[in-house]
Each structure stands twice: as C-alpha cells, then as structure tokens.
Amino acid sequence: MHSTRQRNTKNRSVQVSLNGALRSGAGGAASIDIEAATIAELLTKLAERYPDMSTHLEKGIAVAINGTVYRDDWTQKIPQGAEVFLMPRIEGG
Amino acid sequence: MAHDNSYTGQKFEVVGNRFLRPDGIDKVTGKARYGADANAPGQLVGLVLRSPHAHAKIKKIDTSKAEKLPGVKAVITSDDLPDLTGGNAGNAHILENCMARGRALYDGHAVAAVAAVDRQTARQALKLIKVSYQKLPHVTDVDEAMAPDAPVIHDWCFTAGLEEKPTKPSNIANRTQMGHGDVDAGFAAADVIIEKSYKTEQTHQGYIEPHACLASVNPDGTSELWVTTQGPFSYRSVCAALLGLDIAKLKVTSSEIGGGFGGKTHVWTEPLALALSRKANRPVKLVMTRDEVFRATGPTASTSVDVKIGATRKGKITAATLELRYQGGAFPGPWAMLACMTGFACYNIENQRSVGWDVIVNRPKVAAYRAPSAPMAAYAVESTMDLVADAIGMDAVDFRLKNVAKEGTQAPYGPIYGPIGIEAALKAVKKHPHMKSRLKKGQGRGVACGFWFNIGGQTCVDLNIGTDGTVNLAVGTVDVGGARSSLAMIAAEELGVGYDDVKVHVADTSSLGHNDTTEGSRGTFSSGMAAIFAARDAIEVLKGRAAKMLDVPVEDIVWEHGEARATGKGHGNLPKLSLKEIAAKSPNTGGPIAGHNEVVADGAGMGFAAHICDLEVDQETGHTEILRYTVVQDAGKAINPDYVEGQFQGAAAQGIGWALNEEYIYGKDGRLQNPGFLDYRIPVCSDLPFIDTKILEIPNPTHPYGIRGVGETSIVPPLGAIGNAIANATGVRMNHVPMSPVRVLDALDQAAQYEEQVSAG
Numbered sequence: 001m002h003s004t005r006q007r008n009t010k011n012r013s014v015q016v017s018l019n020g021a022l023r024s025g026a027g028g029a030a031s032i033d034i035e036a037a038t039i040a041e042l043l044t045k046l047a048e049r050y051p052d053m054s055t056h057l058e059k060g061i062a063v064a065i066n067g068t069v070y071r072d073d074w075t076q077k078i079p080q081g082a083e084v085f086l087m088p089r090i091e092g093g
Numbered sequence: 094m095a096h097d098n099s100y101t102g103q104k105f106e107v108v109g110n111r112f113l114r115p116d117g118i119d120k121v122t123g124k125a126r127y128g129a130d131a132n133a134p135g136q137l138v139g140l141v142l143r144s145p146h147a148h149a150k151i152k153k154i155d156t157s158k159a160e161k162l163p164g165v166k167a168v169i170t171s172d173d174l175p176d177l178t179g180g181n182a183g184n185a186h187i188l189e190n191c192m193a194r195g196r197a198l199y200d201g202h203a204v205a206a207v208a209a210v211d212r213q214t215a216r217q218a219l220k221l222i223k224v225s226y227q228k229l230p231h232v233t234d235v236d237e238a239m240a241p242d243a244p245v246i247h248d249w250c251f252t253a254g255l256e257e258k259p260t261k262p263s264n265i266a267n268r269t270q271m272g273h274g275d276v277d278a279g280f281a282a283a284d285v286i287i288e289k290s291y292k293t294e295q296t297h298q299g300y301i302e303p304h305a306c307l308a309s310v311n312p313d314g315t316s317e318l319w320v321t322t323q324g325p326f327s328y329r330s331v332c333a334a335l336l337g338l339d340i341a342k343l344k345v346t347s348s349e350i351g352g353g354f355g356g357k358t359h360v361w362t363e364p365l366a367l368a369l370s371r372k373a374n375r376p377v378k379l380v381m382t383r384d385e386v387f388r389a390t391g392p393t394a395s396t397s398v399d400v401k402i403g404a405t406r407k408g409k410i411t412a413a414t415l416e417l418r419y420q421g422g423a424f425p426g427p428w429a430m431l432a433c434m435t436g437f438a439c440y441n442i443e444n445q446r447s448v449g450w451d452v453i454v455n456r457p458k459v460a461a462y463r464a465p466s467a468p469m470a471a472y473a474v475e476s477t478m479d480l481v482a483d484a485i486g487m488d489a490v491d492f493r494l495k496n497v498a499k500e501g502t503q504a505p506y507g508p509i510y511g512p513i514g515i516e517a518a519l520k521a522v523k524k525h526p527h528m529k530s531r532l533k534k535g536q537g538r539g540v541a542c543g544f545w546f547n548i549g550g551q552t553c554v555d556l557n558i559g560t561d562g563t564v565n566l567a568v569g570t571v572d573v574g575g576a577r578s579s580l581a582m583i584a585a586e587e588l589g590v591g592y593d594d595v596k597v598h599v600a601d602t603s604s605l606g607h608n609d610t611t612e613g614s615r616g617t618f619s620s621g622m623a624a625i626f627a628a629r630d631a632i633e634v635l636k637g638r639a640a641k642m643l644d645v646p647v648e649d650i651v652w653e654h655g656e657a658r659a660t661g662k663g664h665g666n667l668p669k670l671s672l673k674e675i676a677a678k679s680p681n682t683g684g685p686i687a688g689h690n691e692v693v694a695d696g697a698g699m700g701f702a703a704h705i706c707d708l709e710v711d712q713e714t715g716h717t718e719i720l721r722y723t724v725v726q727d728a729g730k731a732i733n734p735d736y737v738e739g740q741f742q743g744a745a746a747q748g749i750g751w752a753l754n755e756e757y758i759y760g761k762d763g764r765l766q767n768p769g770f771l772d773y774r775i776p777v778c779s780d781l782p783f784i785d786t787k788i789l790e791i792p793n794p795t796h797p798y799g800i801r802g803v804g805e806t807s808i809v810p811p812l813g814a815i816g817n818a819i820a821n822a823t824g825v826r827m828n829h830v831p832m833s834p835v836r837v838l839d840a841l842d843q844a845a846q847y848e849e850q851v852s853a854g
Contacts, residue, residue: 085506
C-alpha cells in the first residue's frame with residue numbers, strides 16, 4: 001500500500017512554468033514542481049509555499065493547460081504530463 | 094447538467110446566415126433608450142465640479158454657499174464617500190479616481206458634486222463651491238515621468254517587479270519581463286539587426302454616447318441604477334463595495350449602449366450619482382458632457398517603445414526585444430504588462446524578451462480600449478518588421494510568413510498555441526486581389542498583423558419557451574455589437590425553430606446570476622456557449638413532455654430538426670411533435686418549459702488578423718488619404734457574418750483614426766487642450782473608404798461551435814499597416830503616432846533636408 005501511495009503522489013506532480021510577471025512571487029523561479037490534480041489544488045499549494053505570490057493571486061491569475069487559458073474555472077483537472085503555465089489574468093476592452 | 098464545450102464540427106442550418114439585427118429599427122428611429130433616456134418622478138440633476146489643475150493639494154472645500162442655494166438638494170465631497178474598500182487597492186484607486194481625496198491628480202479630477210432641481214441651479218451651485226488649491230509639480234509625459242528628477246506623484250509608489258525593492262518612491266509602478274530563449278546568442282547569430290524607437294499618443298475610445306445614469310437610493314437600503322455600461326454586474330459589485338450597499342439590494346439595469354470599446358467597463362460618475370441620491374433621498378440623473386468624457390474617463394495609454402529585431406539574410410528572426418513604457422494615468426495599471434504579452438505574439442521567435450514599465454502620470458486613469466495595449470506594441474513591431482525585411486531584401490509578407498506563429502509555437506506569455514489563424518491570414522493576404530492591384534505614383538501599400546487573447550468568463554442565461562412556441566433568451570452580457578442577433582441564431586439552431594421565433598434581451602442584475610462584463614470579445618463566445626447549453630437543457634424538458642404526450646418512455650424520444658420523435662418497436666405510427674405543439678400543451682404536461690445554464694466559459698480562442706492598406710500622402714499638406722483597406726481575420730465561426738464584418742470594419746476604422754488623427758494634447762500647464770470632437774478628430778465616413786473584409790474560420794477547439802471573439806483584434810494592425818504604407822509611399826518611416834499632417838510634413842521636410850545635406854557632401 002505504502003509504495004502505491006508513493007507512486008500516486010509522484011504521478012500527480014506537475015511542472016508549472018511561471019510567466020515572467022509572476023516569477024517575483026516565487027523567488028525568481030522560472031518553473032516549480034507542485035503536486036496537484038486540479039487548478040484549485042495548484043493555487044492553494046502555490047500560496048502555501050510562496051507567500052509572496054499572494055499579491056499576484058489577489059490581482060488575478062490565469063492558468064494555461066496545454067495552451068488553453070483558464071481564468072476562472074478552478075475545478076479544471078490537470079492531466080498528467082500537461083504543459084502548465086501561470087500567467088496574469090487578463091481582461092479586455 | 095454538465096455540458097462538453099468541445100468543438101464537434103456540428104452542421105448548421107441557421108448559424109452562418111445573415112439576419113437583420115433586432116435592435117436596428119429602434120436605433121435608427123430614435124426609440125432605443127440609452128443612458129440619458131431614463132427618468133424618474135422627482136429626479137434631480139447631478140453635476141460634478143472638476144479640478145482645473147494637473148496636480149494640486151486640496152486645502153479646503155467650502156460648500157456652504159452652494160448648500161444654501163434654493164433648489165440644491167445635496168452637495169458631496171470625498172467626506173461623503175468614506176473609504177470602505179478594506180485594503181482592496183484596486184477599489185481604493187477607483188474610489189479616489191471617482192472623487193479626489195485631498196489631492197487632485199489630473200486636470201478634470203472630480204472634487205465635489207451637486208444635485209439640484211434643474212441644470213441651471215446645479216450649475217450655479219458648482220460656481221458657489223470654493224476650493225482652495227495649492228498647485229503641485231506635475232508630469233504628463235511617460236518618458237519625463239520616469240526621469241530621476243520627475244516630480245513623484247505618489248509617495249507610496251515603490252516599483253514592483255525589481256529584484257531589489259527600491260528605497261525611494263517613483264512614478265514607475267511596475268516592471269514586467271517576459272520572454273524565452275537567449276536573446277544575446279540570438280542577436281549574435283543575426284546578419285542584420287534593426288533597432289528603432291517609437292512613440293504613440295493617448296487616444297480615447299470616442300464612443301458617441303457619453304456616460305449617463307439615473308441613480309435612486311431608498312431609505313430601506315434598496316437602490317436602482319439605470320446606466321450605460323458594458324458590465325452591469327461589475328458596476329453593481331463595485332458600486333456596492335464603494336458605497337457599502339448590499340449587492341442583492343442594488344439593481345443595475347443596462348441601457349442600450351452607444352459605444353463602449355472598453356471605456357464603459359469601469360465606473361466613473363455612477364458612485365457619485367448614488368451618493369448624491371442617498372444624501373438627497375431623491376433620484377439623481379447624471380450625464381457627462383463630452384468635455385468631461387475626455388478629461389475624466391479612461392483613455393488608452395500613451396507610450397514610448399524601443400524595438401530590436403535581428404534576422405539572418407535568409408529571413409529567419411534570430412532574436413527580438415521590446416522595451417515598453419506605458420503610462421496608466423494617475424494610478425497603477427497593467428498596461429505595459431499586457432503589451433509584453435502581445436507584442437511578438439504573431440511570430441515564432443525562439444529568443445525574445447519584452448520588458449514593460451507601467452508608469453504613473455498626471456492624466457486620467459487609463460481604461461481598456463479594444464485589445465488594450467496591443468496596438469501600440471504592434472505598431473513598433475510591425476514597423477520594424479518591414480525595416481528588417483527591407484534590409485535583407487525580402488518581401489515583407491514573405492518575411493512575416495517565414496517567421497509566423499503556428500500551432501505549437503510558444504507564445505510570448507508562455508503557453509504553447511493551439512490552432513491559430515495568423516498563418517492562414519497572411520496567406521490570404523498574399524493571394525488577395527488587393528495585393529495585386531497596381532498603385533499609382535505617390536501611393537503606398539502596407540501590411541501588418543495583430544493579435545488579441547480574447548476571454549470567456551462567468552456567464553448565466555435563462556431560456557423560456559412560451560405556449561406559442563416562441564422563445565425568450567435572457568442574457569447578462571450587454572449587446573455592444575450585434576450579439577442579440579447571434580445569440581438568437583444560436584438558440585434557434587439548437588431548438589430547431591426560426592430566427593424570428595427567438596427574442597433575446599439583456600437582463601438586469603436582479604433577474605439573472607452574475608455575468609462578467611462584455612469585454613475581451615467575450616459576449617457571443619460566452620453567452621453563446623451558455624445559450625447552447627440552456628437550449629439543450631430545454632430540449633431535455635421538451636423530450637420529457639413529448640414522452641408524456643405520446644405515452645412512451647422518455648428514453649425512446651429523440652430530438653431532430655425541432656421535433657420530438659418516438660423511436661423503437663411499436664412507435665412507428667406515432668406522430669412527430671413539433672416544439673410549438675409541445676409548448677402549446679405545456680400548461681397541462683408539467684408547466685413552463687425552460688432551460689438554464691451557468692458556466693465559466695474558459696477556453697477562449699486567440700484572435701489573429703492581417704490588414705492591407707493603400708494610401709496616398711499629400712506632399713504639400715502632409716494629409717494622408719486611405720484609398721483601400723482590407724481586413725483578414727480568423728473568427729473561428731462567424732455566427733452572423735454581417736456583424737462579424739461590422740466588428741472588423743469598426744475596429745479598423747478606430748485604428749485608422751488612432752494612426753492618423755487622434756491625440757490627447759496637453760499644455761505645459763498639464764491641462765488637456767482638445768477635449769472635444771472638433772479638436773480631437775475621429776474619422777467620419779467621408780474620411781474612409783469601404784473597408785473590405787475576409788472572414789477566416791479556423792474553429793476554436795474549446796467552443797461547441799468553434800467561436801472565437803472578433804471584436805477587438807482588428808484595432809491592432811492599422812497603426813503598423815498605415816506606417817508601413819506611408820513609408821512605401823514616401824520613403825519616410827514615421828516613428829510617432831498619430832501620423833498627423835503636421836508630423837508627416839515635418840518628417841518629409843527632415844528627409845528632404847537630409848537628402849540636401851548628403852547631396853552637398
């Protein structure tokens with residue numbers, strides 16, 4: 001059982017690339033590894049690990065998963081091996 | 094019910110046709126009710142007193158004489174708008190922008206407001222308000238505001254985004270950097286490197302309808318706001334937060350809108366109207382003059398941009414950088430950051446870096462304007478792309494195609510693109526008849542590309558079917574460009590009824606769940622998605638009713654072409670039931686038939702466009718005449734092609750005005766010199782040729798119909814296309830927008846003087 005749990009946890013690890021505007025919130029890192037199955041889980045753990053990210057989270061953040069930009073739907077699942085980018089939440093005219 | 098938003102390649106019967114817009118007759122006959130067209134019993138006239146200074150300390154405001162004037166029912170200052178924002182910096186800035194708090198930060202900044210029984214009395218009252226100002230040093234130019242000796246506007250502004258936190262405040266609110274690869278190595282590999290600097294002046298959205306509202310606050314805590322807005326739900330939440338109202342007790346109704354283009358996504362005088370009404374206990378109508386619209390609403394940023402592009406002689410871009418300085422007015426904004434994200438978006442550049450500086454100046458708080466921030470960055474990039482192409486002796490369109498972004502290209506802001514349409518747009522440009530037409534002497538042609546993200550967001554619709562089979566669709570996205578027609582077509586497509594059987598209306602905030610503002614080209618994309626899903630929910634109800642009417646299990650009912658049909662053994666003789674037949678029986682089969690959907694419409698497809706412009710420059714006057722203009726843009730799926738073309742044409746027309754004429758002109762005193770349409774000249778019909786359009790349809794994989802937003806992208810290329818065409822016509826490269834007659838003439842003179850000097854040795 002123990003080894004199975006370990007394997008599951010490992011499978012959920014996501015490499016998250018940070019858009020340049022957000023790197024200051026993560027100590028300048030261009031990418032980070034976080035275990036998360038959904039956007040909500042990703043953002044929660046991000047805030048826990050990087051308190052400086054709170055400013056960016058308050059301003060608004062969007063998550064691109066395999067090129068599709070999610071601005072609001074935090075229930076979105078993150079597929080294994082997905083390309084995940086964090087970027088500022090944009091609006092428009 | 095959960096719905097899948099994936100594109101399915103569905104075949105259409107209604108969608109793709111050209112139907113008349115349902116609001117057209119009301120608008121051309123004057124029946125449509127805009128922001129200023131609502132009235133209430135006992136209403137007062139609201140007027141705002143504004144700062145005549147670019148930057149001044151407000152030492153004292155004496156309202157006593159105004160308050161004593163017969164007919165005056167309320168006078169307010171910032172004292173009547175206590176800060177309830179609870180640390181929300183964004184709302185605090187909005188509050189301070191609506192009414193100065195101790196300092197006037199720009200010419201036109203509101204300092205007090207009155208409500209009186211008529212306009213004459215209100216104007217008299219404004220004159221009786223005595224404001225003691227102490228003028229402070231000001232700065233209105235973005236480059237000057239960044240200089241070390243510039244007057245610092247806010248002592249709390251320490252540049253964010255630097256590796257080390259600054260020890261002194263400045264006017265630079267934020268530094269942003271984006272990009273990827275190794276630009277130094279990329280430039281080292283280049284055969285040709287072009288570096289160039291550009292400036293663009295501040296422009297206004299120029300909507301014909303000024304801001305207007307009717308506010309009514311009642312003693313029981315309920316309130317109503319009738320207002321011209323792109324986002325009634327956003328106005329509700331912001332006004333409620335600023336005034337301490339309960340969201341559910343403030344009902345906001347959006348009027349017809351006479352243009353917004355981003356300028357009606359933010360509140361300006363609406364909180365003041367509510368505060369006046371609360372104090373006077375009477376409804377207050379507040380309509381801005383054009384002078385106020387220019388001085389005190391949200392124009393776009395003025396900018397200063399450096400571009401550097403390196404390429405091989407074979408035409409491959411090896412590296413590119415952008416340095417973008419954008420002023421956001423008197424408050425911090427995201428404008429340079431957006432430019433960093435969009436500047437190189439049309440191209441596949443392995444080594445790129447964009448650095449943005451968001452700068453504070455003594456000008457009005459900048460707001461979004463149709464693809465905000467993108468046109469200025471694109472102007473610099475597209476101009477320099479032509480210079481590089483020229484330097485390596487390559488056709489400018491071929492050079493763009495050689496470096497064009499495709500599915501799989503990494504965007505400047507990080508992610509990898511899915512299916513996008515810029516390559517198809519450039520190929521369509523290349524073979525368009527426009528490109529093959531011959532130019533006369535003195536004429537020039539330019540091509541430029543443009544990108545905008547598009548967005549989706551929170552959306553909620555109700556669909557109700559009447560007993561005669563006609564359909565009401567209530568949406569919460571304001572119709573700024575013909576969305577009611579498109580949404581009616583979508584509902585008709587799903588239900589299998591006629592276009593004329595569907596009536597779409599924009600609901601007030603008490604009638605529907607939250608809808609994000611109509612911005613980011615999201616109206617038809619997101620409400621269209623919700624309408625599809627609501628119609629499909631209604632079809633499930635219709636199938637259930639049909640099952641009851643035919644006395645068969647609902648599992649045996651299928652819905653085809655607007656009819657319920659029973660399938661399976663023993664049902665062969667049963668009649669088909671139309672939507673109208675099922676609706677007619679609805680009172681006795683279970684009651685009203687309705688569908689509803691709330692959705693976060695994420696997955697907006699990116700918008701790309703390429704434009705062709707022909708023009709002629711009058712060498713005597715510097716006047717530029719646009720001779721021919723063609724827009725090619727990817728719409729994903731054009732629901733109603735008439736309105737998609739209208740969006741393309743409108744965006745191009747605004748971009749042409751921006752490129753050639755429009756400009757905020759500030760005096761040395763920091764006051765706006767041209768706050769009116771006589772001196773701030775937007776293009777009129779006689780200034781423009783018919784703008785030709787070509788719609789491309791590369792489906793967005795994350796919308797059931799493949800829709801992409803279309804409203805904004807085509808304001809992006811005109812600045813670059815016109816700059817390139819002027820260079821082609823005259824041999825002179827313009828580096829300052831607007832390329833107005835005086836600037837063109839000046840550039841021609843300078844070029845001639847240079848030629849003379851060279852000839853003289």
